[in-house]
Amino acid sequence: MRWYIIMKITKKLGVRQMSLIVQKFGGTSVKDAQRIFNVAKIITDTYAQGNSVVAVVSAQGDTTDDLIAKANEINKSGSSREMDVLLSSGEQISMSLLAMAVESMGFPVISLTGWQAGFLTQSTHQNARIKKINTERLQNELDKRNIVIVAGFQGINRYDDITTLGRGGSDTSAVAIAAAMKADLCQIYTDVDGVYTADPRIVPTARKLDEITYDEMLELASLGANVLHNRSVEMAKKYNVKMEVLSSLTKAPGTEIKEVAKVEKMLIKGVARDNDVTRLSIIGVPDYPGIAFKVFSTLASEKINVDIILQSIGRNGRKDISFTVCRAHKGQAMRILEDIKESVGAEEITCDDNVSKVSVVGAGMQSNPGVAATMFQALGDANINISMISTSEIKISVLIHLDDSERAMRVIHDAFELH
Amino acid sequence: MRWYIIMKITKKLGVRQMSLIVQKFGGTSVKDAQRIFNVAKIITDTYAQGNSVVAVVSAQGDTTDDLIAKANEINKSGSSREMDVLLSSGEQISMSLLAMAVESMGFPVISLTGWQAGFLTQSTHQNARIKKINTERLQNELDKRNIVIVAGFQGINRYDDITTLGRGGSDTSAVAIAAAMKADLCQIYTDVDGVYTADPRIVPTARKLDEITYDEMLELASLGANVLHNRSVEMAKKYNVKMEVLSSLTKAPGTEIKEVAKVEKMLIKGVARDNDVTRLSIIGVPDYPGIAFKVFSTLASEKINVDIILQSIGRNGRKDISFTVCRAHKGQAMRILEDIKESVGAEEITCDDNVSKVSVVGAGMQSNPGVAATMFQALGDANINISMISTSEIKISVLIHLDDSERAMRVIHDAFELH
Numbered sequence: 121m122r123w124y125i126i127m128k129i130t131k132k133l134g135v136r137q138m139s140l141i142v143q144k145f146g147g148t149s150v151k152d153a154q155r156i157f158n159v160a161k162i163i164t165d166t167y168a169q170g171n172s173v174v175a176v177v178s179a180q181g182d183t184t185d186d187l188i189a190k191a192n193e194i195n196k197s198g199s200s201r202e203m204d205v206l207l208s209s210g211e212q213i214s215m216s217l218l219a220m221a222v223e224s225m226g227f228p229v230i231s232l233t234g235w236q237a238g239f240l241t242q243s244t245h246q247n248a249r250i251k252k253i254n255t256e257r258l259q260n261e262l263d264k265r266n267i268v269i270v271a272g273f274q275g276i277n278r279y280d281d282i283t284t285l286g287r288g289g290s291d292t293s294a295v296a297i298a299a300a301m302k303a304d305l306c307q308i309y310t311d312v313d314g315v316y317t318a319d320p321r322i323v324p325t326a327r328k329l330d331e332i333t334y335d336e337m338l339e340l341a342s343l344g345a346n347v348l349h350n351r352s353v354e355m356a357k358k359y360n361v362k363m364e365v366l367s368s369l370t371k372a373p374g375t376e377i378k379e380v381a382k383v384e385k386m387l388i389k390g391v392a393r394d395n396d397v398t399r400l401s402i403i404g405v406p407d408y409p410g411i412a413f414k415v416f417s418t419l420a421s422e423k424i425n426v427d428i429i430l431q432s433i434g435r436n437g438r439k440d441i442s443f444t445v446c447r448a449h450k451g452q453a454m455r456i457l458e459d460i461k462e463s464v465g466a467e468e469i470t471c472d473d474n475v476s477k478v479s480v481v482g483a484g485m486q487s488n489p490g491v492a493a494t495m496f497q498a499l500g501d502a503n504i505n506i507s508m509i510s511t512s513e514i515k516i517s518v519l520i521h522l523d524d525s526e527r528a529m530r531v532i533h534d535a536f537e538l539h
Numbered sequence: 540m541r542w543y544i545i546m547k548i549t550k551k552l553g554v555r556q557m558s559l560i561v562q563k564f565g566g567t568s569v570k571d572a573q574r575i576f577n578v579a580k581i582i583t584d585t586y587a588q589g590n591s592v593v594a595v596v597s598a599q600g601d602t603t604d605d606l607i608a609k610a611n612e613i614n615k616s617g618s619s620r621e622m623d624v625l626l627s628s629g630e631q632i633s634m635s636l637l638a639m640a641v642e643s644m645g646f647p648v649i650s651l652t653g654w655q656a657g658f659l660t661q662s663t664h665q666n667a668r669i670k671k672i673n674t675e676r677l678q679n680e681l682d683k684r685n686i687v688i689v690a691g692f693q694g695i696n697r698y699d700d701i702t703t704l705g706r707g708g709s710d711t712s713a714v715a716i717a718a719a720m721k722a723d724l725c726q727i728y729t730d731v732d733g734v735y736t737a738d739p740r741i742v743p744t745a746r747k748l749d750e751i752t753y754d755e756m757l758e759l760a761s762l763g764a765n766v767l768h769n770r771s772v773e774m775a776k777k778y779n780v781k782m783e784v785l786s787s788l789t790k791a792p793g794t795e796i797k798e799v800a801k802v803e804k805m806l807i808k809g810v811a812r813d814n815d816v817t818r819l820s821i822i823g824v825p826d827y828p829g830i831a832f833k834v835f836s837t838l839a840s841e842k843i844n845v846d847i848i849l850q851s852i853g854r855n856g857r858k859d860i861s862f863t864v865c866r867a868h869k870g871q872a873m874r875i876l877e878d879i880k881e882s883v884g885a886e887e888i889t890c891d892d893n894v895s896k897v898s899v900v901g902a903g904m905q906s907n908p909g910v911a912a913t914m915f916q917a918l919g920d921a922n923i924n925i926s927m928i929s930t931s932e933i934k935i936s937v938l939i940h941l942d943d944s945e946r947a948m949r950v951i952h953d954a955f956e957l958h
Contacts, residue, residue, distance in 0.1 A: 156613060157613070195642055202650060205635040212627070216617075216628075220610055220614035221613050230620070
């Protein structure tokens with residue numbers, strides 16, 4: 121696949137020319153010495169084919185969890201600044217070990233921490249955003265024909281304090297380098313070999329996609345497809361970084377993510393489900409204007425993200441308002457609802473964890489009203505009840521009972537003939 | 540003891556005034572959560588007494604060994620640059636954990652890596668010398684009344700690459716900070732509670748010294764007393780940093796190391812032994828001038844440090860030359876001697892590992908000829924044979940059989956009434 125990409129780039133330019141390829145390897149890809157050598161092989165093969173290579177690594181397998189356990193033994197609420205100092209040591213370990221593996225294979229290599237690689241971030245610890253990458257050192261090392269290994273997930277803020285990027289941080293580090301250095305390709309190596317039309321563990325007939333657009337990938341990611349974190353895809357879209365998701369263990373081609381994917385016959389790109397969802401309901405509020413505003417503005421002021429909203433048609437002057445939030449926000453949202461229960465005149469507050477959000481994603485869906493019909497028909501035929509519906513330009517999501525979610529994915533996958 | 544020091548400083552200045560105290564804690568002092576809290580208690584007690592505190596920490600207990608094992612699994616001869624990246628993560632872990640412990644006790648604290656604390660070193664990896672400390676950040680944090688925790692053993696060179704300081708590096712880091720910031724005291728917390736007249740495990744009647752001069756400490760350190768590394772004492776002497784060696788586990792006063800120690804009745808400060816020594820002999824070389832020069836200049840050109848030298852009186856036109864080297868240099872020294880054996884006309888090259896160097900140390904020894912006599916008498920009475928002797932202004936060393944070394948320490952200790 122790597123050859124395939126190089127050939128394509130070469131063909132386009134008319135001459136064989138050196139490409140800059142950024143490769144990202146997650147924690148499981150470097151979890152032990154054997155896996156580290158496997159990664160070193162991928163990197164050095166790419167380099168040996170005449171490319172410049174920047175490899176971004178996460179901390180080894182369980183290192184982050186081990187470090188968090190050490191911290192919890194001492195202080196369960198250690199400051200986020202010191203947690204960042206602690207956690208950032210994880211990539212420092214994996215990057216130097218990977219560099220030593222590459223050295224042992226006889227290639228020139230250098231490892232760089234976040235600050236050495238020029239990652240400047242906002243000041244927020246534990247969830248910092250990248251502001252800028254000073255690429256001078258990176259470029260110097262590439263000019264020397266070094267393979268450059270960079271610690272993912274970390275940077276420094278304007279106080280020279282170490283920051284970490286939060287969930288999916290290493291993917292974001294890789295895309296940020298690719299954007300800053302105008303790389304030809306940003307490869308994200310993971311434990312799956314690409315983006316599928318559905319989770320293959322649930323839908324055995326799921327098919328790997330060769331290509332997908334940024335927007336479709338964003339919908340799939342946020343819908344729980346669990347391959348890439350949204351922040352990295354958003355950044356790739358913004359800076360037009362061509363990404364590829366592929367496995368570090370197989371040699372199979374992966375899935376390319378780029379602005380305009382090849383027009384495929386298939387309209388629907390995939391089916392995803394998200395079980396990290398809770399439905400909350402405010403039962404029997406008076407059917408006056410402004411009630412919904414009061415509920416959702418209070419939730420918003422507490423930074424609780426509300427997903428699907430359903431407001432029942434008023435009956436006897438009263439109505440119900442239901443909405444979903446992610447499970448981490450359930451407790452806080454419940455407390456807020458209990459607080460305002462009286463002032464909005466609600467009869468009861470309820471919540472339901474036994475729900476799952478199942479979605480179909482595909483560009484141009486809006487202009488194809490048949491999609492919703494096909495989806496609802498499939499669910500109806502399978503006797504699966506839809507409790508809430510939400511749509512966007514490129515997706516349709518339904519909230520169903522948790523027990524039905526896997527079956528729902530399969531019948532939808534079949535109905536759209538994604539296999 | 541800490542109170543005692545503060546009181547003394549206060550008395551000298553006439554008013555109670557804030558002191559800057561640098562405290563260094565080794566790997567065993569922070570090996571687990573319990574020990575980390577013990578260290579946090581020492582630091583915060585010192586701070587609560589109104590002092591500014593900079594704490595320098597090593598990596599936790601076995602961390603360094605674990606990291607080296609990880610590296611060896613991948614590349615037994617990984618570059619020293621990448622080893623420094625790897626090993627320096629150890630202090631990053633211990634310093635953040637210690638900071639979290641201090642946080643949990645309600646004190647303001649910040650941890651700084653080597654580069655954050657401004658440690659600029661020479662470029663040599665694994666054994667870099669400190670060139671300079673940019674104290675701006677350290678001073679800013681102290682001005683904010685933060686307790687500052689600094690990673691020992693590490694810095695960066697002029698390429699912004701991470702370096703480590705080699706053996707005894709954290710002691711040197713602490714003294715360097717104390718020198719750069721003109722600290723009132725540099726406390727080295729270890730697992731012994733001070734400097735003794737002899738190793739208490741060997742000489743049960745050994746007595747802890749209240750004070751010792753830099754020169755005496757240097758001789759004791761290089762003679763195997765194993766309390767402080769020479770580099771840190773040399774630096775303390777050069778910048779006149781008052782040091783104190785004390786235990787992190789007891790509240791007992793330690794030993795102060797400073798330019799002019801209180802005149803004590805006792806002339807001899809201590810007895811030390813060094814078993815890391817091998818005797819090499821060139822037997823039967825012609826008794827011509829220039830032979831010794833040829834031998835020792837060749838060894839010097841290979842950077843082999845020769846300690847005690849004994850040249851026998853010529854007999855039948857031939858003589859023997861014996862000298863000691865540390866055991867790590869034995870193989871190389873033997874090869875050099877075998878190489879030049881023929882050209883110097885030697886009959887035989889021999890070596891003996893069953894030797895030990897036992898020394899007495901004390902300032903002003905030169906003007907007291909009785910010291911050597913007392914020492915040799917004690918050894919003679921104990922039937923211990925002396926094979927080589929070496930003297931300096933403040934020490935007398937003898938080479939004896941390894942089996943006699945502990946007994947020799949005890950009889951010398953008794954003879955000088957050091958108990």
